[in-house]
Amino acid sequence: MREEEESSSWFARWEEQLPSQEELMPLSQTLITPDLAIAFDIPVATGAAPPGANQNPGLSLHHLPASSRPPPHSDPESDLNSAAAAAGGDEPARTLKRPRLVWTPQLHKRFVDAVAHLGIKNAVPKTIMQLMSVDGLTRENVASHLQKYRLYLKRMQGLSGSGGGGPISAADAATDQLFASTPVPHHFLSRGSVAGPEPFLPYMPVAALQHHQQITAAMQQQQQQYYHHRNLGHYGSPTGGGGFDHAFPNPAVPHSGMHQMVGPAAPPGMGFPPTTLVDDLEPAKRGGNGERKVLTLFPTGED
């Protein structure tokens, strides 16, 4: 077995970024509202997570080598897992319509990481989904997102180098928002699928991820059902003007009234806010049309 010093850097980071069970579990608990529990038929122990009782887990970043991963202890909270599992394909969620998934920057990041580590070749919806191990995520979710992401990548390549290629439509620029939040790994932008084998291992950190990750996409979904957003507030990107601005380096997007994404804009050295469970601050008085509340969770991980 040979090792590349380069590889160690990436997967070291990968591991570090991974929220540990200790971190995720309590968060998940906290994030699960009574509503959710009920809707999902989660046996949420009565008073297991009383609102307001936010106990913050000590943030201990111990990065465990994949080889030394501690076996999953019997966690009483494991049922949270089944919560989404139930929603996913076991329980009577089969015929039920799944609410739209919200791709938070964090979620997207996981996505990008997964793709990056899989290599373009293996980065197909199913695999990505598995690697991400986000509970409640469906292949279709990923496929859809992947499709868009690919378009985004193409767009980027397209205009890099050409001084005045195609004008970026406002729609495009606007939709890039999410994607701009996560730096695109270098080799992504290289020409079409590289036929050669990935410079790095085919798979491996899978084991690390394979563990039940408690990021339940289902939680988001449950809260949304459908919703809508009427928010015009864009930063300078004229539709057909001459000045296309580049994607912002960071998602410190001061949205006017957009549903709050957890602010990954956290300063380096400082962790994320304790429990950034933010809900829409706007009492839905936009245009007057029924707007659904949107909750965006995911205080997990930052840049």
Add this chain to the structure above:
DNA sequence: CGCCCAATAT
């Protein structure tokens, strides 16, 4: 079957 892409629907 699963992927990919475009178009379309919500």
Add this chain to the structure above:
DNA sequence: CATATTGGGC
């Protein structure tokens, strides 16, 4: 508007 869904090609 962001995502989901569908449809056709592979």
